[in-house]
Structure formats: C-alpha cells, structure tokens
Amino acid sequence: MSGESQELDDSLDDSQFPSIDFDDFKCSQCEKYLSVAPIYIYTDPIGKNKNVCGRCSVPDEGSKIRNVSYEILAKFLKFPCSSSKNCKEKLAWGEAEDHEAKCWHREMVCEICSGPYTTTTLISHYKKHHQKELFLDKNVVISEGDIYNHTYPKVVLVACARMVCLVHIQVETTIKIKVQPVFATSIPHALTVTFSTRNQIISFKNRQIKQNPNNTKNWNEYDFNIDHILDIFKSDSSEFKMELEIYQDGPNNDENASYNVDQYLSNEASGVMERISNTLECPTCYEVMAGNIYLCKTGHSICESCRKLVPVCPTCQGQYMGGRNYALEEISKKLKDFL
Ligand SMILES: [Zn+2]
Ligand SMILES: [Zn+2]
Ligand SMILES: [Zn+2]
Ligand SMILES: [Zn+2]
Ligand SMILES: [Zn+2]
Incomplete structure (x- = not known):
C-alpha cells in the first residue's frame, strides 16, 4: 500500500x-x-x-x-x-x-486436478502429472485446429523479472488468461500479449477483468476478444503466436x-x-x-x-x-x- x-x-x-x-x-x-x-x-x-x-x-x-x-x-x-x-x-x-x-507457504490449487499444493510443490506437480498441458516457453503457438480440438497449451510457465508465474489459457469465444504468481517479489499487475503471424502483429496490454473482492487466489484475469483476433489472422495464416509478457507495474488504484x-x-x-x-x-x-x-x-x-x-x-x-x-x-x- x-x-x-x-x-x-x-x-x-x-x-x-x-x-x-x-x-x-x-x-x-x-x-x-x-x-x-x-x-x-x-x-x-x-x-x-x-x-x-x-x-x-x-x-x-x-x-x-x-x-x-x-x-x-x-x-x-x-x-x-x-x-x-x-x-x-x-x-x-x-x-x-x-x-x-x-507468501511461499501459501496454499495453491492445481487448476487441472484441484489438488492443494504450496508454491514449492506446485510447479513440480505440474511437471510430473500434467506434462502434456504444461509449456515452458512464453511464445505459445495456437492453430485454428488446436482451438477446435482443445489441444492448445493450457498452462504456460513464464519467468520474467523477479517472478515466476503460471499462466492459464482458456480459449472459447474469448481468450481468457489467468496469471497465477508462484514466486514473486510483488504482485504482478500487467500483462501484455502480442499476437503475431508471419505478416501481422497486434499487441494488447492489460485487458484486466475486474477482480472479485472476495477472490482469495490473488490471480489477475485478462480477457481478449478471439473473434476479432481470428478475423485479422484468417486471411494471413491458420495459426498465430502468442507472446506473454508480465510486468509488475500497473494502474495504482489506492x-x-x-x-x-x-x-x-x-x-x-x-x-x-x-x-x-x-x-x-x-x-x-x-x-x-x-x-x-x-x-x-x-x-x-x-x-x-x-x-x-x-x-x-x-x-x-x-x-x-x-x-x-x-x-x-x-x-x-x-x-x-x-x-
Ligand atoms: Zn471516558
Ligand atoms: Zn507468509
Ligand atoms: Zn494437478
Ligand atoms: Zn476478511
Ligand atoms: Zn461521534
């Protein structure tokens, strides 16, 4: 504060x-x-x-x-x-x-099997039990087929300045992204997602969804309009690359x-x-x-x-x-x- x-x-x-x-x-x-x-x-x-x-x-x-x-x-x-x-x-x-x-001792929940873990056990849990869903590269490639078949990357481990976050991706009529800080020196506030194909790039900053005041998970949720993105890319190619960047700065609403x-x-x-x-x-x-x-x-x-x-x-x-x-x-x- x-x-x-x-x-x-x-x-x-x-x-x-x-x-x-x-x-x-x-x-x-x-x-x-x-x-x-x-x-x-x-x-x-x-x-x-x-x-x-x-x-x-x-x-x-x-x-x-x-x-x-x-x-x-x-x-x-x-x-x-x-x-x-x-x-x-x-x-x-x-x-x-x-x-x-x-807090490194806080309880964390696995988004896939709902099991309770702590910061120190969650990442190894994903690596061991959800290897197929976990991606270790912040450059995520999603094709139209992946969206249909639900085979796009669901959990991405993103490391950036002074923090490690699990980024959960859900593609339906919109792209919903949840940023779950695991090890962090402060709460991340901003997310930039850059969608790109061979010929085009669109960057979105901080489309944050208003937090539920009783949210105890300390996650930030973001929402990107997928129809809009797909329309832009359809003429260009059948897949796009999402680059995830997380920052600590953001609007300071005290x-x-x-x-x-x-x-x-x-x-x-x-x-x-x-x-x-x-x-x-x-x-x-x-x-x-x-x-x-x-x-x-x-x-x-x-x-x-x-x-x-x-x-x-x-x-x-x-x-x-x-x-x-x-x-x-x-x-x-x-x-x-x-x-
Ligand atoms: Zn008195
Ligand atoms: Zn503590
Ligand atoms: Zn799990
Ligand atoms: Zn209270
Ligand atoms: Zn009085």
Whole structure:
C-alpha cells in the first residue's frame, strides 16, 4: 500500500512492538487476521457487531462504520501471516496483503486436478502429472485446429523479472488468461500479449477483468476478444503466436487511502506505548479506555462510564446506537499490562 510513512517505519524496531495473541483479531467473513485496511464494524440485521477486513466486502444488508481507531492502533502491531501457519513472518500494518499474495507457504490449487499444493510443490506437480498441458516457453503457438480440438497449451510457465508465474489459457469465444504468481517479489499487475503471424502483429496490454473482492487466489484475469483476433489472422495464416509478457507495474488504484493516519500520529508523542495510550484515551475523560467501549454512529469511541453520562457523542453530536468497538476492547485488554 502506498502512502506509508517512511518516518514512522524507521522509528520503530521490532522490540518496540508489543507481542500479543492475535486469535481475537480475525475477520468475520474470511477468518483471516484483521491486518488489511479498511476495517469496518458491520452491524448485521439482528444487531450483532462484527469486524470485516479490507480483503472482504461488507454485506449489503445491515450498516457499517469504519473502525478508524482500530486502524490507527494496528499500526503498532505486527500481525501473523494469514496465508499459512507455517509462515513465521511478522507483518506490519500495510504489509499483509502484499506478503500473503506471494507468501511461499501459501496454499495453491492445481487448476487441472484441484489438488492443494504450496508454491514449492506446485510447479513440480505440474511437471510430473500434467506434462502434456504444461509449456515452458512464453511464445505459445495456437492453430485454428488446436482451438477446435482443445489441444492448445493450457498452462504456460513464464519467468520474467523477479517472478515466476503460471499462466492459464482458456480459449472459447474469448481468450481468457489467468496469471497465477508462484514466486514473486510483488504482485504482478500487467500483462501484455502480442499476437503475431508471419505478416501481422497486434499487441494488447492489460485487458484486466475486474477482480472479485472476495477472490482469495490473488490471480489477475485478462480477457481478449478471439473473434476479432481470428478475423485479422484468417486471411494471413491458420495459426498465430502468442507472446506473454508480465510486468509488475500497473494502474495504482489506492482506493483505501481515505484518511491520513500519519498526520494524526505526527502530532503525537514519539514513544510507541505513549502513542498507543493516546489513541486508547477516552475523548471525554482522557482515561485509557478499558472494559466496554461504545461507538457513536460515525465511529467515535467512548468509555463505559462516560457513555452513561452523555446523551450524544461529544465529538460529533451523533447518536449512540448501542454498537461496541470489540476490536479496540481486545487491544485494550491485551495491552493493559503495558500501559
Ligand atoms: Zn476478511
Ligand atoms: Zn507468509
Ligand atoms: Zn494437478
Ligand atoms: Zn471516558
Ligand atoms: Zn461521534
């Protein structure tokens, strides 16, 4: 995620991060750790509060508010990797999504036999069991006959700068291409496919299909219109060559950068614990919030004793609907010995 504060990251070393048990910090939708922004408190139709992580979409029925105070505090935590229990990496806020997409311990599925593998076993599995379908050359030749008979290359191993990807090709009324990063230092964002015959070349860049927000495979999918391509090539020859190029750059849509945590923090004291207790401070009595923490309808937190004293939120005059900030309560519980 862009917009990370260089200043902040440099000032924190591992020993300053509190070590806590993360089992209570899980998303109610995907059950992964609450380590990807934005975190929403979702109130379901029967009035139950649940946290939903940035990997997931908040269900339409019910209401939601962004858990801003949790996100601010999460900057001080190092989360376990959600991809695998075997992974020992500790991930700072903002690092989880990228790491989990390329974690070497993550589970991968064979597209042909659906078996579960890991990054280290998947390629050898393809080599051993799907030798006929696996191609090792990024220059793929497809003839009209191959399309009819379904004998075109289905899986291509493409190695390029700093990554190895499996590229899955499906030719029907369109050419669908899925890029599955296996070993990568970052998530690939762009694909260029060059279709060529003896006399003609057409290059397509990044015809990416919109991602399903709950897609946990970390694949990018691309779509190319085959009728269009075939028409161009029909007069020329009965086969075409597809050259696959994968790049790491691409459109930088940082949809989640909607509030400036760094600016908030730059005004705070420099010690980590001091900053944590400042964030956990009740805006009304200035005590560190412990026990039940209540939320106004726009997401401001308040401690239990102050909640009993005020009819509306002192910060925004908003109503209290009975919502609680469970994630913040957990943090406060776990950090009370440090504060
Ligand atoms: Zn989730
Ligand atoms: Zn990992
Ligand atoms: Zn298989
Ligand atoms: Zn208070
Ligand atoms: Zn408020």
